[in-house]
Amino acid sequence: MIAEFAPAFVAAFVTLFIVIDPIMVTPIYATLTRDETAKQKRKVALEAAFIAACLLTFFGLAGNFMLHHLGISMAAFRTAGGILLFLMGFRMFFEPDGELEAKTPGPKASSRENIAFFPLAIPLMAGPGAIATVMLLMGEPGASWLERSAALAAVYTVLLSGVIIMGFAGGIANALGRTGMNVISRLLGMLLMALSTQYVFDGIRVGMLEKLATH
Numbered sequence: 001m002i003a004e005f006a007p008a009f010v011a012a013f014v015t016l017f018i019v020i021d022p023i024m025v026t027p028i029y030a031t032l033t034r035d036e037t038a039k040q041k042r043k044v045a046l047e048a049a050f051i052a053a054c055l056l057t058f059f060g061l062a063g064n065f066m067l068h069h070l071g072i073s074m075a076a077f078r079t080a081g082g083i084l085l086f087l088m089g090f091r092m093f094f095e096p097d098g099e100l101e102a103k104t105p106g107p108k109a110s111s112r113e114n115i116a117f118f119p120l121a122i123p124l125m126a127g128p129g130a131i132a133t134v135m136l137l138m139g140e141p142g143a144s145w146l147e148r149s150a151a152l153a154a155v156y157t158v159l160l161s162g163v164i165i166m167g168f169a170g171g172i173a174n175a176l177g178r179t180g181m182n183v184i185s186r187l188l189g190m191l192l193m194a195l196s197t198q199y200v201f202d203g204i205r206v207g208m209l210e211k212l213a214t215h
Contacts, residue, residue: 008147012137012154019129022162028124028192030169031092031185032115038170045166047116049159052125056155059131060138060148074132075207081128082199088119089192092185125162128199 029048033041059066067077137151 004144004146005150008150009154012151013157015133015137016130016154016158017161019133020125020127020158020162022125022158022165025120025124025162026165026169027184028092028188029120029166031188032120033169041170042167044116044120045163047114048120048125049163051117051121052130053156053159055121055126056130056134056159057152060134060152060155063131063135063138073207073210074135075203075205075210077203078128078132079200079203079207081123081131082196082203085119085123085127085196085199086193088123089189089196092189092192094189125159128203 029045033044036044067074134151134155137154138148
């Protein structure tokens with residue numbers, strides 16, 4: 001049993017760690033929570049990981065069935081995720097203080113967002129790439145229940161490692177200061193817009209190839 005579980009877990013862990021990339025999420029997390037208390041930061045990190053775990057578990061167990069019966073292709077799902085990520089990157093680039101203002105009392109109080117849900121859990125930790133990867137790992141033809149369990153264990157381990165890595169975000173924010181975090185926020189926003197554009201291009205390309213293949 002262990003001989004079958006271990007290699008499946010390692011392969012899934014390496015794949016998901018690269019796709020989810022908790023190291024890249026950390027500076028974004030540091031930017032969005034720079035004015036929160038240490039307790040609030042830990043709460044946000046844990047909530048984001050929990051939400052991402054629930055989403056990836058759901059799509060791993062029922063994603064292929066659900067998308068198939070809704071008539072939604074993975075290419076369309078990836079494109080939609082790319083658009084969401086682009087909007088988030090756009091705001092980070094042009095309004096690095098926008099997230100802070102939305103969370104302070106005043107005229108914008110009604111527009112507060114739970115950053116644990118968006119953008120940390122979706123689309124950063126449980127984005128279209130991560131969801132597609134989990135669905136592929138769980139829905140692979142001939143995969144045993146042990147291999148599927150290994151894939152889920154890998155999901156939870158990667159997300160837990162992300163929470164641990166995000167624990168160092170406070171040191172990053174203190175070292176860079178407000179100006180430095182604004183610079184990092186703009187750089188990351190530009191990178192996120194580029195990444196999201198790639199998601200959209202890939203989704204459109206795969207969708208067109210699928211359409212051509214059916215004709």
